[in-house]
Amino acid sequence: MNWSWFPEYFPLLLQGMWLTIQLLALSMVFGLIIAVPVGLVQITGPRWLGAIARGYCTVMRGTPLLVQLWLLYFGLGSVFASYPEIRQSVFWPILREGYFYAVLAFSLNEGGYAGEIMRGAFLSVPRGELESARAFGMSPWQVLRRIWLPRAFRNVLPTLAGETVLMLKATPLAATVTVLDIFGVILRVRQNTYLTYEPLLLAAALYMVLTLIVTQMFSRIEGQVPSRR
């Protein structure tokens, strides 16, 4: 075992760790922002909107995330690059980064998975609670904001914790589109030092620690949300 490279790459690894956490947080937040309407329209929305949402979930859950990521990075990226208007725009520094496509692909993907979860979550809230909210004169928007959404979230918090761990384990895919997250740094170490195992074992250990932190965080949140069980 040769760990002499470790001090040299330590700062880079810290940055990679930060980038991984960023990727995870952004994808989960954007994913949930997508998931709430996707889940909701399948229950209360007009039928055509529900059908679109269902189709979206099917596509996101039915194709590998790596294909989605490469489709966006190479496919969409090459389309963007072919328009001079886009290349000269102020957005280009963002649009040419692998980081942007990683967050985009992960969020869209998470939106599909979490959308399906939120659909079940909205269904799991007892009808009577929604009816009594309406009886108090709340508008549909108030019912959603005060009763339906919080109750739905509480019910699926454990599932979302599992989903977050799955997302964490998907983030190293970003390294295939030049993002220097933990895995990207590890790949660079491998390239520069010709070591086979040591960097990979470190990566495994780091991801295990992160998994532990995420599960601990969620169990703490779960403990704080009141529930009668």
Next chain:
Amino acid sequence: MAAAADLVGGMFPEILSFGEKGFGDELLRGTQYTLLIAACAYLLGVALGLLGAAAKLYGGPISRGIGVLYTSIVRSVPELVLILILYFAGTRGFNTLLGFFGAGPVEVNATLAAIVVLGVVQGAYHTEVFRAAILAVPPGLIEAGRAFGMGRLLIFRRIIGPAMLPNAIPGLSNLWLIVIKDTALVAVVGNVELLSITASAAAFTKKYMLFYLTTALIYLTITLVSGYLISLLERHYRRGQTRLA
């Protein structure tokens, strides 16, 4: 189809056609390899899962410890990292073993390596599915078998096996869909399955959008057809269970 052809620049028919001018046959071969890798890895996963569940449920302290270690490590490390570790460790370990028997190092078949690697990853998830399914079998059934004088193996074959199967099917079908999608990760180390062929075809022709969309569609077709077949299977195996609510 004409609209689709316009969308991708009129190259749709030719570049995806079979034969020398198109990549149709290459993509088809990639799809076959993807299915082959997925199916074999899945079967290996089932075998490892049954072993793992048996170890975790009925094993002594050592085999139980190995089972716990196996499932908790594999399930908390990203598949991509595991695939690289197992791929390099596997090929080197295999060659060390060969060297031990006096044979020279060989190039390990990439397909076989992919199958073993994905199978080992799947096995951990299968272990949990089987463990939960076996735990859900009513103990009365097992006691009844014991009362009839059945041995442990016979009880497993005649009672636990058939009784746990309906419980396991949702988890098993999920894992099948997961393994299909996980084969795409092998593209990072190998060059036989669908996604790696797509990547090289796309880079070669610069038609990124076209090739990745086609491949996404192929994966989607596989998962949709699988989903349909699974629903038939599930109905068959659940026929003995009473419907809840």
